[in-house]
Amino acid sequence: MSRSLLQPIGQKRLTNVAVVRLKKHGLRFEIACYKNKVLSWRSGVEKDLDEVLQSQTVYSNVSKGVLAKSKDLIAAFGTDDQSKICLEIMEKGELQVAGKERDSQLSSQFRDIATIIMEKTINPQTNRPYPISMIERFMHEIHFAVDPNQNSKKQALEVIREIQKHFPIRRCPMRLRLVVPEKSASALQEKLDSWGADIKSKEQSEKQLHIACEIEPGAFRECDSFVRSLSGWVEILSISAHAEGETQVDQQEELDEPRPRLAKATTNSIDQLATEIQRQDLSASTRVIDEGRSTTARAAKNRCSTCDATFEDASLYREHFKSEWHKHNLRRKTRQLHPLSAEECLADMDSGDYKADLGNYSF
Incomplete structure (x- = not known):
């Protein structure tokens, strides 16, 4: 009977955990945490440390289950209180993530950087922002690699300067x-x-x-x-001034016109991409004129009373209710203020935090 209670010999303990590691006094200390809880605790969402730690035990190697020696803890932290040491490691330690998690984080930061670039730049020929898909292609063409230890805004400004060497793009005035x-x-x-x-x-x-x-x-x-x-x-x-109507141009361009695949980043491919950009800008401008005429000729079927805006396409009408424009006008409506247009709404939202963003405008 006693033999049936033993754990399997091939069992590997403490393998499906998030590890926070701290090196101090030449020694390595690790703690085992639940996945997706460390960042929540550091951001202040999670308050209970017991919900983050799998156990209040300090290891020298979590994957092998090797506990840290008491004398090493006293030498490095001045105490052998496991709870206090775990708290310090949580605050100052480095989170070790798996390959897939790291790829996910880098992909998310890559998208954030592309979004910042899209908001801060325009096509000098049309004075409208590029769609985010085009910005990402620019970043791939210049072989940009995300640095997870640097701020996204700082990297975005560096990428803008590099893209300007190869493609027609400039900062929003x-x-x-x-x-x-x-x-x-x-x-x-x-x-x-x-x-x-x-x-x-x-x-x-x-x-x-x-x-x-x-x-x-x-x-x-x-x-x-x-x-x-x-x-x-x-x-x-x-903070970012550009021609009106850029959102509709970008969305319609991405929906209606498939993008050709890019070749390897050579001089010829860059020239071809620049030519393609000019062609697409001309076709987009023509499309906007045609769409404006047809929209004026037909009565709009969908109207948002909160934003005082009409939408001919039902899908755009549904997406509008998820936009920051609609949400901002809802807040204004509760205060009995008149609705703002999309451009005025952007300026109104930007004006609230422009002081915190001014440090990024000096090259």
């Missing part, structure tokens, strides 16, 4: 309103010309000059300092 004393108008105009700013409007009121313009993000710091030196101020209207 910032849309600003500059207010300066009327006597400083000529000095400001000279600076705007040197920065290559695109002036949208000029107004004068109470001996002050109001200028709405679009400027490259790299010149923002210099512009802000110069305007302040003239006893004026700068108001950010939009």
